[in-house]
Amino acid sequence: DAGVTQSPTHLIKTRGQQVTLRCSPISGHKSVSWYQQVLGQGPQFIFQYYEKEERGRGNFPDRFSARQFPNYSSELNVNALLLGDSALYLCASSTGGGIEQYFGPGTRLTVT
Amino acid sequence: AQSVTQLGSHVSVSEGALVLLRCNYSSSVPPYLFWYVQYPNQGLQLLLKYTSAATLVKGINGFEAEFKKSETSFHLTKPSAHMSDAAEYFCAVSVLGTSYGKLTFGQGTILTVHP
Numbered sequence: 001d002a003g004v005t006q007s008p009t010h011l012i013k014t015r016g017q018q019v020t021l022r023c024s025p026i027s028g029h030k031s032v033s034w035y036q037q038v039l040g041q042g043p044q045f046i047f048q049y050y051e052k053e054e055r056g057r058g059n060f061p062d063r064f065s066a067r068q069f070p071n072y073s074s075e076l077n078v079n080a081l082l083l084g085d086s087a088l089y090l091c092a093s094s095t096g097g098g099i100e101q102y103f104g105p106g107t108r109l110t111v112t
Numbered sequence: 113a114q115s116v117t118q119l120g121s122h123v124s125v126s127e128g129a130l131v132l133l134r135c136n137y138s139s140s141v142p143p144y145l146f147w148y149v150q151y152p153n154q155g156l157q158l159l160l161k162y163t164s165a166a167t168l169v170k171g172i173n174g175f176e177a178e179f180k181k182s183e184t185s186f187h188l189t190k191p192s193a194h195m196s197d198a199a200e201y202f203c204a205v206s207v208l209g210t211s212y213g214k215l216t217f218g219q220g221t222i223l224t225v226h227p
Contacts, residue, residue: 004155033214042116042202042217043156056214090155092215099144099163099206099213103156 002027004093004104012110013081021076021107025093031055032074033101034066037088049074078109086111114139114205118218126226131175131190133221135203138184145186146204146215147177156202162186173197198225 005024013019025032031050035043045058049068068074072093078085088108092101119134137143144163148156160171167179177188186203203218 031213035215040220042204042219043215045214045216048214058214092156094213100158100161101213101215102158103148105155108153 004091004102006089006091006104006107008107009105010108010110012112014112015081015083017081018077018079019081019109021078021089021091021109023074023076023091023093023104025072025074025091026102029093029095029102030072031094032068032072033092033094034074034076035090035092036060037090037106038084039087043090046076081111083111085109114143114207114216116203116205116216116218118201118203118221120221121219122222122224124224124226125193127195128192131188131193131197131223133188133201133203133223135177135186135188135218136184137186137203137205139205139207141207144206144213145177145179146206147171147175147186147188148202148204148217150200150202150220152199159188159201193223193225195225195227198223 007022033048034046037043047066048056052068063079066076088106090106091104094101115138117136146161147159160169162179170176175190204215206213
């Protein structure tokens, strides 16, 4: 079975631009979570979606937004990029209970 | 709110030696606890989890961890280190509630294994 997939693998953006990151969960998983991992730190929770509804939001500015589609895939959008947004963005999927989360390989975003 | 503290940002052991990575948590309600491993330029792989069943949890690749409520600890151990264990390890805590299992991670411990 395919694991969590994310696209793109890497991307480079300029300050002020907007970016969209994509995630496909494991088949049968209805919950998707997004995390930001800055170099040298542990992942920080951004959002969790379940059945297309936002179930949780971390301490991130409104420049960060997300959505989940009927097929349970998800997009993370970041507007007005800052240098500090450079990080590895991880997507995780889980069943409805959300206890055990399975992570994708991440998208490495570099903002110049 | 919950939090995790990993003691030691870097741990170095010799191949065949005991691996001990320390994790202490803080949670106002009974927690779920996890250890994840991250290899360079990769995502996180679940090693093991504690979900209020047995306090000694066995995971993949010979790792295990013991939940000690009195010490608020969940240390990760492996009897004999292998070169392939070199990676970064993260301890995480979760409580089910309005956020349905949001994970809070520690800062990570980089494990180096010497020949």
